[in-house]
Amino acid sequence: MSIIRSLKQLLIVCLLSLPVLGHAQANDEQAQSLLTQLADASYAQKGKIAGEIARSGDERARGWLEAFSAGKLAKVEDSGKFVIVLSNRGRNWTVQDALTGDDLGEISRRDLDTIRVNNSLRSEIDGILSVIDLTVNDADKRLEAARGLRGNVDEAMAKKLTELMASEEDADVKATLDEALAIYKVEEQGDIGAVKTLSGSLNSEARAALNSATYSDDPALKQAAQDALASIETKLKWNRAAETLYFGLSLGSVLVLAAIGLAITFGVMGVINMAHGELIMLGAYTTWGMQQMLPGQPGLALILSIPAGFLVSALAGVAIERSVIQFLKGRPLETLLATFGISLVLQQLVRTVISPLNRTVVTPDWMSGSIMVNEALSLTLNRLYIIGFALVVFVGLMLIMRKTRLGLEVRAVTQNRAMARSMGIKATKVDIMTFALGSGVAGLAGVALSQITNVGPNLGQNYIIDSFMVVVFGGVGNLWGTLVAGLSLGTINQLLEPWAGAVLAKILVLVFIILFIQKRPRGLFPQKGRAAEG
């Protein structure tokens, strides 16, 4: 019984597979002939044959064409078999049968005849491959393929694209295909209708097509193309402005992060902490350390290093306050010198204990990449996260200073130490807490900075002068001032950069602040009333 059933099954399988086998054989013969043609054809004809291969509907066509484009499709000299080269190192190349996919092991490269390819063929094949990709099920893949097609459409492809467009369901893919076709029509046929399609496009190929259309002999086409270009230009200008603003804000939020801790220790407490930069550095190194402890989980390590960085820097800050700063109360210039000494020691400590070289901090997947708003504007994710992080830290500090008992006590001690003490506030404790808070925020800044800059012993030095500038520019003792100053300095720097260059822009900003302080010695938002007399 069971034997009969097994036989029956076997029979069914055989019967079913027969036509398939036959079909495959027919395909193989066709493929073999097409590939032979490809191998023997001149460069001029190869493109056409590649197109035929693509149209043959063979699902292996993609692999062949890719290999061909990479110069890895070869013919075995004696057997005439076509193979795909997997590795072309050394004398013997590892190959795979192009038709069956079987592994053929190693063949001496002398026995192989690589099918030659040139650059213009390569770009043609890219176009052909895109057409193949347009038939896949995944809409994202189709969109990518459609994007690659712009500027690469030829006559044969145009027909195919029109067909594909009619059956396309995804709106984005359809629009992109429409654009690709329009570029072709403008370039090859001078179609005014197509010019209209392109008028809102930010794609560089579309602009190139319109640009060449402005040299056309047809005045109507020329005019239409010029109008379209003008509208694109305005759109681009806005996008560039938005991009500059984005970079400015991201640079500004880095400045805010670096300076906001200083705004507390310097601005609120009046302590000049030149080691602030090194507290930032400690935060960055904490992130690195966390990632070393949790290998393979950079994201988790980064999140854990937010509290860890805060703690490490806060503890370091308390140590500095207790060991040095408390003895120099009321002598700001001496405090400046002593904390500068501490910053030198901390830098050298990192150099000696860890390494004088920069350490790599891994950016987790969810922070890398970018959001593409449109073709001219994409926002890098890590910067976006940092802008958000800076705002969160700022709001958090604001709440602490405004809404908590600690904030109240800090403000009381700053305004009138003696009075605050006689009201029962432990001024020394408040000093320690405030300094720990400011230092901890520096640590947070370090965690954020580790994602966008090199983590090395000099990390803090690069930010200390900028941070002081931001605090002084914004007005000492004013957190809002720090936010506004940081963001505006970042934006000013980015605005100047395109025409002045990065270094000159920085110099100009410094000179601007130096002059600004002459005009308003107490910064953008000076403290008024009793707090100002401190």
Add this chain to the structure above:
Amino acid sequence: MSYSQSWLTRPFTERSTQIFLGVLFLAVMVVSVLHLVMPEGSALYVSSYTVTLLGKYLCYALLAVAVDLVWGYLGILSLGHGAFFALGGYAMGMYLMRQIGDRGVYGDPTLPDFMVFLNWDSLPWYWHGFDMAWFAFIMVLLAPGLLALVFGFLAFRSRVTGVYLSIITQALTFALMLAFFRNEMGFGGNNGLTDFKDILGFDLRTDAARLGLFIATGIALAVGYVICRAIVTSKLGRVSVACRDAEARTRFLGYRVERVQLFVFVVSAMLAGVAGALYVPQVGIINPSEFSPLFSIEIVVWVALGGRATLYGAVIGAIIVNYAKTVFTGIMPDAWLFALGALFVLVTVFLPKGIAGLLPGLKKKTDDESEAPTSGKEATA
């Protein structure tokens, strides 16, 4: 102290100035004689390397005196004096570059090597005149003096003082450092100016030129010291100390505080420029690292270690710290920054009056006035 004497001769009647000048004269003489007379193998022989090293220390000492003048007697903590030092140095460096003539690597008769390398076809306008020694030497004073004048005018007029002034002087030198790093500035960019051949016709590599520069630096330090003493013992000096201790009160008494500050600041910047100008031919290079904020703040710690508002303390501090630096960086380079950092902390916490403060006997005899800065003003600021 009577004010009937001329302001110029008054310093020479002070014990401290007499001792300082005597010691300095003796030291320079001894070094020169030992260098010239002793045979090379002798234990007492001073090599030309040592002579140049000592010359470098004396340059630093002059720079420290300049910083002490503004910090000790005017209460302005300048974290940007390295900028004035470097500007003087660059003025001298430009003169020395022009003296190379066609002996450079590229053999261009007017253009310095780095300009040929950057394909410049003519000398930038601000390089003209530096082939003449007198012009260059005037620029050594003028370039830092003008910067100090403009910067000081803007700052003092709007009454920027204390920590704010310190921070913007630091920003000033930082901005200048970034600027001088740019090749487009025409000062040799990253590499600065180097490969000097001769000065005033003397070959810089000969022992005689080195000794001459050493003696010149000694004389410059003596002159600079006397100028500073003359200023601080004059009526102007008294007003400047008053500004240091109670700026508002001095202003209410009718003194033009900002003018006093500006004058002293500019003189100090010029002294720093001279120190830089003498430093460059001795070390043979000037590059933007002299503008770095770290160097400027290091000068302040020399003064702090030696003792503020003593002038001779600044000299002692500069020589001790730099000698220590030479020794440390030779034996264990890693330890130097630890030592320097610790020095900053220890001096400010435990030695607020510096080494000069440890010599109360000497201080009482030499200065009959109380000159140690009080922290009164800073406590109220």
